[in-house]
Amino acid sequence: MKARLDIAGATVGLIAVALSLTPSLLPRPAWGQGFVSGLAFAVGYGIGVVAWRGIARLSRGRLPAAAEAQVWIVALIGLVGAAVIMPFAIGWQNSVREAVGMPDTSGFDWLVAGIGYLLGAWLAFAIGNGVARGYRRLHALVEPRMPWRETRPRAHTTMTGAGTVVAMLAVFSIGLSLLSFLLTVASESKNRQYDPEYPQPTSALRSGSEESLIAWDQVGQAGAKIVGGGPTRDEIAAVTGLDAMDPIRVYVGVDVPGSFEERAALAVEELERTGAADRSVLMIAGTTGSGWLDPAAIDGFEYLHAGDTALVAMQYGATGSPISAILTPDLSQDGTTALVEAVTAWWEGLPEGDRPQLVVYGLSLGSFGIQSAYSDVNDLLASTEGAVLAGTPSFTPVWSAAQDARDAGSPYSLPVLEEGLHVRWADAWGGLETLDGPWEETRIAYLQHGTDPIVWIGPSVIWSEPAWLQEGQRSASVSNDMVWIPVVTAFQGMIDLILSTAVPEDAGHKYGNVAVDALHQVTGDAGLSDEAMARVRTVIEAYDTFSPVAN
Template structure:
């Protein structure tokens, strides 16, 4: 049994050896640089997991030896700690160099070391957590075994078969308990998120313009807009601000938003969004954007504000909040909400748009970031369906589990790199990881354009379950992005393990790296949707304004 380590306790030698090896491996570079607490946490978790694996592996070997090897050999914890410190002294110079190679790849200055106290505390927390989870799983297994095994038939006549049956039944029971616990956790998180969704930031007040949902004229009450929604309908540039930046006459932008607290099915909420578009006169605008939200209902203000600047406010943006939990929780526990809610909105708005006169209706485009990109693409069968149903798409930081994106990646032209593919010489779909990247291909680009924005070091895009057991294509020779450290190598299980921490840190990087796409989205929207006849100088002023925005986190939203 794996026990929680206490001062003065003894440690299994096999477990400690594998644990220390896991710590050394955890120091190798990944997609994004890790601060001291992040590295400490990763190494602590690695030690705990490695320790458990080492103990189990040795006990299995000992059993196969039929008594020739002892079940366990132990040493005092302080001896293991001294060995670990000595090993750290040897490997840390390499670890610092590895981290600096990652920092250089994302455009961050080099560091000369770690905050050792913070790293040590995080290591202790990580290892304690791993040991506690291991101890809990072991205790749960023993209790279920004690409950099931006496009731298993064949104890006297076929004892081996009975033991095997008891073990299988115990594993099944643990999976059932885990599933029930996950469902309860999802329910509790949803309740907490819904409560938080009703706590509005006092900085954002109810809009008075009839062009905004939540206003006195709106079909969507202010009280049902939600925490994320109020920042959208009560934010954004005014017509005067747009004129000041662009130098052209501007209109007040239309923003339609239906919060999760609005009663009814997704289809009913989507129809309400269409009614809001009609009420606000969206059919008379030059361009209409269907924007897919993240898990909490959030939209990147840099992207949607930049869109309105580019088109001098002659715009309408429509969104539907399908949930209130952050994207990581939503993607893990309730991914169907993003699919169902966004698809209902896309279907309703597209059907309404198709009924408008073909020669007198707004340009229809779709936009999504992160889980919003996943939701938008879930509304279409493939790229051809997306292009046939819209007049442009900008999709940023698409999660690795998105089928339409995966199919487009795999269909790339021979010889083009996986991180930035080329499909049909860029005729319909293009990829970019930097401002101006969509223009690097010199061939024609059809008027109905799809732009994928993805940084080579964005873990949301590249880290998925397959990384656990299979070397990803984006780390193969000739496929590696320049935004990924040359020192990064694929290690089974470990790379995925590091990627989990990278997911947490995916916005703790400069604006042109990780999971941050606000500025780049403006370039994508400009290339896909054009502008209101702005001069090059005006476009640069728009870019400058958007670059001054505060850093926002699509990961936690």
């Protein structure tokens, strides 16, 4: 018997492939584009098959239950379709690459994409077949045990189907809980595996040291990099040309016993122990899901102030941000809010004329956590003396309200609020200084690249055109060829988030050096000359660039 494929399924699958090639926020690696297109074909194929069978059933026999053809016929149609769409696809992808300053794709890249396509399609079909077999087995297991099997024969089909659905939902719920548990266990295990490049600090100004109230084995993997890293007093002095101090870094790991409030109280005790009240600037930093902080931002902060700083952060979990945001979003809110409230209360108790400048900083899920501690922008302005918030997730209420309150005529991608009097937005170094009016203290700086899927992709993108893609609202860094497509744009944004990490520093979800500029504008500096500031920027731009997606 010759192999056959469903024509309706293949047709919808090819349409799905075409849609997967349309431009999105960020360029994807060739293998990633191919893999996504392969998945798209398999998913589209399944939708096409189901849809045709539904139509055939409604036709009551006038249409065949399956519209099949030999594989070679479908493959030929697919090759013709690919030949037609390929020039458009190359142009679309190159328009995205040009928008973020990357070179055009080459023909060999598309060979790699073809291999990825085959793997993606194979994987999706394998998963689909596995789900189908699981459904049939579950149905066979559930159906004989339904109480209405003998007593309500007419409702047999409907009720057994309902019973199977209930059973599948129960299995899914149990599976999701099990997955969450396993991921948490794995993350906690990884959290205790320290990088030998970051030894236990010897300075009493660091958590995890011998003098610290927090044991070294309780700061965690991410915390060890924070308290064990960063510039020393001599390194800061060499770059700035100023007499420098060793910065204070307080970090409370997730392995410290107690509630969030008890850990936050311990963080305050550490601030008191290290003499943080005598420093010029105190930063409360919101961490990502794993407890990570961008080294470029926090190191740059210490260079700006010649080490006369104190940083405090608290780990609320050990799983990466995407998993944490989906499975345990309350941890970021509750943990960071507890820290903010405890440190702010301590700071407010210090003599008003003789206390550090209080600023807050957060990147990605860390930005979400920081803003969760405040009711709105006015509360943030009243409770701090500055804020730098980068790559804020689209589901952050304070950010969303600020975006919606923008001045008339200002674009959604980079709003202006009250002529930039206290709150400003930027997507590049120097962007905070482009407005003509005064920027008074207290200052809040939002950093958001026009190509950052974390900032722009939310559930509403599935069914409605987002403001950031509309004429006059979109960023210049977004490809002109990108248009909103229901469901597809949201799916592409999620793929961008997962696959598009190899992008320049001024694109996507990377904000390291831009954050240093924002911190400079918001917190000032220790009297750096223009030459010293240029050296600081040179040092920070040499850092490895990180996207906090997996952190």
